[in-house]
Amino acid sequence: MAALNLLTTKGLSRNFGGLWAVHNVDFELPEGQVRALIGPNGAGKSTFVGLLCGRIPASSGSVQFDGRDVTALPAHKRIALGMAYTFQITSIFAKLSLWENVALAVRRKHHGDANAVEGGVKAALSRVGLADRADQLAGDLSYGHQRLLEIAMGLGQQPRLLILDEPTQGLAESEVDDFKKLVRNLAGETTVLLIEHNMDVVMDTADMITVLNFGEVLAEETPETIRDNSAVQAAYLGTG
Amino acid sequence: MDLGPYLLLASLEGAVAAAVLALTAVGLSLVFGVMRVVNVAHGEFFMLGAVLAWWFASLVAGHPAFGFVLALICAPLIAAVIAAAADYFVLKRLNYDPEATIVATIGLLYIIQQTVLMTYGPDARPVEAPFNARIYLPWFGYSTYKFFVIGAAIVLLIGVWIMLTKTRIGLVLRASQLDSEMALAFGIKVDQVYAMVFGLGAGLAAMAAVLVVPIQQAHYLMGGDPLLLSFIVVIIGGLGSIAGTVVAAILIGMSDGIISVFFSPTLAKIIATLLVAFVLIFRPTGLFGKRSI
Amino acid sequence: MSAAAKSVWLHGGVITLLFALQFVLPAYHHGNLARIMVLAVYAMGYNMLFGYTGLLSLGHALFFAAGMYGLGLTIAFLDFAPSPALLSGIISALIVSAVVGFLALRTTGVAFMIVTLMFAQAGFLTILLFGEYTRGDEGFVIQQPERVLAGIDLTTPGNRYFAALILFSVCLIITARVVQTPFGKVLIAIRENEDRARMLGYDVLRHKLIAVIISGTMSGAAGAAYALLFGYVGASFAAVQYSIFPLLWVLLGGAGTTIGPLVGTIFMFYLIDLSSGLTSAYMLIAGVTLVLLTLFARQGLVGELRKRALPWLP
Numbered sequence: 001m002a003a004l005n006l007l008t009t010k011g012l013s014r015n016f017g018g019l020w021a022v023h024n025v026d027f028e029l030p031e032g033q034v035r036a037l038i039g040p041n042g043a044g045k046s047t048f049v050g051l052l053c054g055r056i057p058a059s060s061g062s063v064q065f066d067g068r069d070v071t072a073l074p075a076h077k078r079i080a081l082g083m084a085y086t087f088q089i090t091s092i093f094a095k096l097s098l099w100e101n102v103a104l105a106v107r108r109k110h111h112g113d114a115n116a117v118e119g120g121v122k123a124a125l126s127r128v129g130l131a132d133r134a135d136q137l138a139g140d141l142s143y144g145h146q147r148l149l150e151i152a153m154g155l156g157q158q159p160r161l162l163i164l165d166e167p168t169q170g171l172a173e174s175e176v177d178d179f180k181k182l183v184r185n186l187a188g189e190t191t192v193l194l195i196e197h198n199m200d201v202v203m204d205t206a207d208m209i210t211v212l213n214f215g216e217v218l219a220e221e222t223p224e225t226i227r228d229n230s231a232v233q234a235a236y237l238g239t240g
Numbered sequence: 241m242d243l244g245p246y247l248l249l250a251s252l253e254g255a256v257a258a259a260v261l262a263l264t265a266v267g268l269s270l271v272f273g274v275m276r277v278v279n280v281a282h283g284e285f286f287m288l289g290a291v292l293a294w295w296f297a298s299l300v301a302g303h304p305a306f307g308f309v310l311a312l313i314c315a316p317l318i319a320a321v322i323a324a325a326a327d328y329f330v331l332k333r334l335n336y337d338p339e340a341t342i343v344a345t346i347g348l349l350y351i352i353q354q355t356v357l358m359t360y361g362p363d364a365r366p367v368e369a370p371f372n373a374r375i376y377l378p379w380f381g382y383s384t385y386k387f388f389v390i391g392a393a394i395v396l397l398i399g400v401w402i403m404l405t406k407t408r409i410g411l412v413l414r415a416s417q418l419d420s421e422m423a424l425a426f427g428i429k430v431d432q433v434y435a436m437v438f439g440l441g442a443g444l445a446a447m448a449a450v451l452v453v454p455i456q457q458a459h460y461l462m463g464g465d466p467l468l469l470s471f472i473v474v475i476i477g478g479l480g481s482i483a484g485t486v487v488a489a490i491l492i493g494m495s496d497g498i499i500s501v502f503f504s505p506t507l508a509k510i511i512a513t514l515l516v517a518f519v520l521i522f523r524p525t526g527l528f529g530k531r532s533i
Numbered sequence: 534m535s536a537a538a539k540s541v542w543l544h545g546g547v548i549t550l551l552f553a554l555q556f557v558l559p560a561y562h563h564g565n566l567a568r569i570m571v572l573a574v575y576a577m578g579y580n581m582l583f584g585y586t587g588l589l590s591l592g593h594a595l596f597f598a599a600g601m602y603g604l605g606l607t608i609a610f611l612d613f614a615p616s617p618a619l620l621s622g623i624i625s626a627l628i629v630s631a632v633v634g635f636l637a638l639r640t641t642g643v644a645f646m647i648v649t650l651m652f653a654q655a656g657f658l659t660i661l662l663f664g665e666y667t668r669g670d671e672g673f674v675i676q677q678p679e680r681v682l683a684g685i686d687l688t689t690p691g692n693r694y695f696a697a698l699i700l701f702s703v704c705l706i707i708t709a710r711v712v713q714t715p716f717g718k719v720l721i722a723i724r725e726n727e728d729r730a731r732m733l734g735y736d737v738l739r740h741k742l743i744a745v746i747i748s749g750t751m752s753g754a755a756g757a758a759y760a761l762l763f764g765y766v767g768a769s770f771a772a773v774q775y776s777i778f779p780l781l782w783v784l785l786g787g788a789g790t791t792i793g794p795l796v797g798t799i800f801m802f803y804l805i806d807l808s809s810g811l812t813s814a815y816m817l818i819a820g821v822t823l824v825l826l827t828l829f830a831r832q833g834l835v836g837e838l839r840k841r842a843l844p845w846l847p
Binding site for chain 3: 278330333334338339340342343344346347348349350351352353354355357358362468471475504506507509510513514516517520521522524
Binding site: 053055075076077079080085087091092093094095096100103104105107108111112153157 | 715718719721722725726728729730731732733734735737
């Protein structure tokens with residue numbers, strides 16, 4: 001890919017009480033790519049994306065987004081620049097309607113333009129198949145549907161970079177298939193960074209895979225070549 | 241009088257204040273440490289102790305020491321039972337949600353204070369000290385009872401410390417403090433522990449009041465100052481840390497005695513309230529503590 | 534009917550009802566209702582922060598008193614006319630709430646409650662400290678000539694009621710409007726899930742600060758109006774009790790509902806009014822109500838109504 005890099009990190013590190021959760025990560029994500037971030041539990045994946053979107057301050061290193069150094073920016077400013085982040089543990093506005101949940105995501109871009117907001121909300125909800133439930137309270141949804149609502153809130157922001165933290169966790173088989181289709185549809189529209197445990201989803205959706213282990217980048221390969229990487233197998237299976 | 245004796249007097253008065261404050265604040269700190277509950281009604285349990293002390297003293301004829309001893313035993317017990325009941329019937333049902341418990345303890349504050357107003361009345365009433373001999377220092381005479389207050393507070397604080405560190409009850413308390421779910425899993429009845437701690441906290445405040453009431457009079461609005469001062473002490477000493485609380489109580493009690501010699505009490509209180517606010521804003525773990533609210 | 538239309542009908546209806554009541558109420562209740570409307574403005578200000586933004590302050594008496602003394606002291610010592618004095622009261626509250634908000638919002642939850650409580654207590658004590666000017670607990674009276682606003686004598690019951698109604702209506706409309714705007718929706722989002730709101734790109738701290746300022750300024754407007762309409766300025770309005778009252782009114786009426794503050798203020802006012810005839814310990818009622826509300830009806834009266842019957846209530 002010759003495209004520009006939307007996101008770049010240099011020497012990005014985070015230390016928690018003497019332990020490096022993320023250590024010296026150089027990472028480049030070209031515009032338009034779907035990138036999967038995988039690694040064993042505790043590899044630092046969530047910390048890493050936390051550093052990207054500003055939920056966790058970096059101990060050292062830098063984050064560049066869209067050609068701009070955002071390392072010192074607080075989370076909400078990075079989001080305003082065009083990142084979107086969906087939570088690993090479902091985080092929605094339980095007492096508000098689905099419509100309002102997504103409207104909150106859409107509105108920031110379309111201050112005051114009620115028609116644009118209406119359109120954006122409808123589009124985002126339709127994409128995850130929840131359009132007919134717009135008036136329900138988010139808290140009344142099933143767990144799987146709440147995950148989808150969370151994704152709709154990410155889509156509603158029309159981000160340049162969509163960070164999905166384990167989006168398929170707890171989804172039913174059929175819902176996972178729908179999710180795969182959704183991500184494939186997004187390809188070309190926006191850049192996606194996907195933390196995922198389900199290797200099926202990774203193989204079917206990602207253009208490129210980054211493997212983290214002990215807070216460091218272990219490998220960066222295409223889905224086709226990663227199966228043969230012995231270091232990755234060792235990290236996952238404990239065998240060499 | 242020269243400055244020297246003047247400062248000695250202020251220090252003695254400060255030591256009495258510190259002793260009473262340490263007892264009261266340790267009660268507040270214990271409740272916060274174990275239950276994570278900010279008990280806004282803590283000062284009312286102090287007041288309750290004082291008013292009950294007056295009531296017991298007026299009940300018993302003869303030497304004032306009889307009434308005093310009766311009060312010293314019974315007043316903290318009654319306060320503790322009321323507090324344990326409040327925990328059982330109110331706080332427990334709120335699942336110890338931090339904001340809801342504060343609102344509920346504000347309600348409790350008014351319930352206790354106003355009930356005392358309805359029954360005991362609006363007057364301030366003195367309680368006679370059990371003994372009142374004076375020690376004659378070269379510059380002024382000083383009440384032996386005040387020395388007794390200091391001594392009694394030290395004994396009680398050592399008692400609390402031994403209970404927390406050397407007994408099974410203390411072990412249970414510390415387990416509940418660290419992780420209430422884990423404690424539950426090990427068969428500790430957290431419900432009962434919480435009711436007991438809330439009772440103990442209130443009992444300590446009441447005990448402090450019984451000790452101080454022969455020096456100060458009993459009045460239904462007397463709970464405000466001990467509450468504020470205990471807050472200051474607990475926040476400065478580090479939330480939930482008993483040792484930090486005692487150190488801070490001595491610091492604040494002593495300096496309060498000395499400061500109020502030089503400043504107006506209102507100004508001293510303004511400084512104190514702002515101190516609490518700014519410590520919470522800029523050093524939320526307290527000056528010595530490790531945990532924040 | 535759309536949500537906006539329902540909102541217009543509801544709030545228009547409440548204002549019309551209050552307007553009509555002045556012609557039928559006996560003098561005693563007529564006077565009470567004027568007072569209640571001003572206090573309900575205080576409650577609405579409190580509700581903006583507690584009900585809609587989810588921040589529980591225990592120090593709103595500071596803002597009420599800032600409005601009251603901002604008006605009273607400028608009349609007493611600078612010979613301000615009532616309208617600039619009223620403005621001075623409102624601006625004082627605005628400044629005080631901006632400073633308190635700026636500092637206190639560095640904390641959250643229980644620490645925020647205690648910090649606001651302490652600031653308000655420091656404010657109360659400061660009023661006592663400068664007793665020479667403020668007359669402390671005893672307070673001072675604003676004389677009749679100083680209570681003629683734009684040619685309207687606010688010492689007559691009719692004018693007083695009308696002035697209270699206008700202030701109340703303005704603040705009710707502001708509240709109803711704000712909570713419908715995108716800004717208001719963000720406040721509600723912060724109340725529901727602060728972290729999520731932040732990760733949707735909203736500047737949570739800035740929104741909270743603006744909420745504190747709107748809330749504090751509205752509370753201050755109530756304080757200034759109270760002094761002007763009832764002619765008295767005193768330190769008791771800055772005491773802890775006056776920080777607890779709006780919490781009580783809003784909890785009782787329904788936090789996060791537009792008309793809850795009015796409903797709660799009416800109920801509590803009459804509950805205390807009736808019981809103070811029986812005992813001097815009328816705050817007992819406040820204490821019992823607080824405990825019962827936290828135990829059994831966190832939603833308050835209007836909140837329960839919304840939950841059970843009228844989900845559209847704003």
